Amino acid sequence: MMKSLLLALAAVPLCVFASDQTPKCDAEGGQACFEAAIEYHRAQAYDKALLCAEKSCMEGHGGGCFYLGFARQQKGEHAQSNPFYEKACSAGYAAGCLSLGNNYRLGLGAEVSEEKSRAYYQRACDLGEELGCSHLKPHAGSMH
Secondary structure, eight states: OHHHHHHHHHOOOSSOOOSOOHHHHHHHOHHHHHHHHHHHHHTTOHHHHHHHHHHHHHTTOHHHHHHHHHHHHHTTOHHHHHHHHHHHHHTTOHHHHHHHHHHHHHTSSSOOOHHHHHHHHHHHHHTTOHHHHHHHSTTOTTOO
16 A cells, blocks of 8 residues: 555656646545546655645645644655654555554654554554565564
8 A cells, every 4th residue: 555655646648637636635635636636746846746646735624734744754854754644544545554653663753662663563454454464574674
């Protein structure tokens, strides 16, 4: 799941994104806004992507919150990314839980905490994120 989202975010479109997704986001909210954010990101229209993700997150969609955290983390703003990952995780979006687990394991924007890291990896695993499960295995990552 995390890999597919990151691949979707990093994918370079073969042609310029032609249709404006904002009306669909405004009309349908949540999931539609998250999908619009991804499309705008692919088209390198990052300001529009952030606006759609903000609306999605405000409406409780974990994907929008994850995108906002991801955008901040890409800028090196780790402490600012974690509250968005927390919202994503709380909304049941596994990639948010996984990202929090990583950030607590590595001390990115938070103090290193094996206990919190394991808890977020467990939540990600419970939500179906295989990478979260793999971090729970003995000797995975730096958690041994």
